[in-house]
Amino acid sequence: MNIAINGQPKQFEAPLTVAALLEALQLDAERVAVELNREVLLKERFAATNLKNGDSLELVQFVGGG
Amino acid sequence: MDELIIAGRKFKSRLLVGTGKFASNELMVEAMEQSGCEIVTVALRRVDIDNPGDNMLKHIDPKKYLLLPNTSGARDAEEAVRLARLARAAGCEPWIKLEVTPDPYYLLPDPIETLKAAEILVKEGFIVLPYINADPVLAKRLQEIGVATVMPLGAPIGTNKGVRTADSIAIIIEQAIVPVVVDAGLGAPSHAALAMEMGADAVLVNTALAVTPNPGKMAAAFKKGVEAGREAFLAGLGEQRQKAEASSPLTGFLRN
Numbered sequence: 001m002n003i004a005i006n007g008q009p010k011q012f013e014a015p016l017t018v019a020a021l022l023e024a025l026q027l028d029a030e031r032v033a034v035e036l037n038r039e040v041l042l043k044e045r046f047a048a049t050n051l052k053n054g055d056s057l058e059l060v061q062f063v064g065g066g
Numbered sequence: 067m068d069e070l071i072i073a074g075r076k077f078k079s080r081l082l083v084g085t086g087k088f089a090s091n092e093l094m095v096e097a098m099e100q101s102g103c104e105i106v107t108v109a110l111r112r113v114d115i116d117n118p119g120d121n122m123l124k125h126i127d128p129k130k131y132l133l134l135p136n137t138s139g140a141r142d143a144e145e146a147v148r149l150a151r152l153a154r155a156a157g158c159e160p161w162i163k164l165e166v167t168p169d170p171y172y173l174l175p176d177p178i179e180t181l182k183a184a185e186i187l188v189k190e191g192f193i194v195l196p197y198i199n200a201d202p203v204l205a206k207r208l209q210e211i212g213v214a215t216v217m218p219l220g221a222p223i224g225t226n227k228g229v230r231t232a233d234s235i236a237i238i239i240e241q242a243i244v245p246v247v248v249d250a251g252l253g254a255p256s257h258a259a260l261a262m263e264m265g266a267d268a269v270l271v272n273t274a275l276a277v278t279p280n281p282g283k284m285a286a287a288f289k290k291g292v293e294a295g296r297e298a299f300l301a302g303l304g305e306q307r308q309k310a311e312a313s314s315p316l317t318g319f320l321r322n
Contacts, residue, residue, distance in 0.1 A: 061113050
């Protein structure tokens with residue numbers, strides 16, 4: 001299935017949850033925030049949310065800033 | 067005990083520190099420690115999924131510092147609200163430094179979009195600390211809708227020019243019903259001291275600490291500047307006057 005992550009098209013095998021995707025990308029779920037199709041996805045739902053073809057994800061994290 | 071109180075939360079330090087532009091996380095941490103700060107600002111950006119790198123949060127002790135995410139990069143209210151919601155989802159407390167800066171050259175905050183975003187965020191339960199130009203009318207309007215502080219700029223972000231907006235900041239302070247945090251443009255401890263002498267409740271500094279070769283030492287200097295300015299304000303400064311007034315007695319001179 002095709003999923004856009006931070007604007008970049010990527011391909012993954014279904015089924016895939018958000019939690020599994022973060023793990024595959026070696027991202028610490030505790031320190032990342034996720035938007036799925038422009039809606040904030042709370043951490044509690046990462047494990048139960050299955051991605052589907054055409055989904056668009058934003059993965060953001062904190063960086064230094066003033 | 068002279069404490070800074072924002073939204074009911076007490077802080078001993080009146081110096082807030084930004085975490086941007088430091089040459090390394092180690093230098094950032096040293097500056098945070100030497101500054102004595104209890105609030106640090108951070109920004110939210112896309113993860114580089116091909117190269118996730120080091121997560122800076124690993125270096126910030128959440129028991130020691132309140133993380134204050136900003137909405138930097140937002141060009142309008144909608145983008146700022148989106149960033150604030152993401153910051154909360156990332157696990158932060160619902161504190162947000164609201165900044166909406168559509169102009170990339172001077173990074174001046176957009177007053178209309180800032181007010182719009184503040185209204186939405188206050189309604190959603192955020193503790194909103196808006197970064198604004200030193201506009202007393204805007205400061206008032208924001209306080210009416212329930213922001214937790216106002217953060218007028220001394221000079222544009224990163225310019226190190228000091229409190230160039232002093233007269234307007236003085237009016238904001240005079241009329242404020244929430245803490246006034248002078249943010250942006252402070253380049254030297256004397257600038258921070260001046261803002262505090264004027265009666266500002268706190269200052270926020272980033273660039274001045276991050277661009278020096280010795281951030282820890284500069285942070286310690288800013289800490290002293292903030293404390294000196296605060297103590298002078300509490301003591302009460304002497305009035306400025308046009309003519310000289312002798313400090314020594316005007317009697318008993320060695321002449322007839």
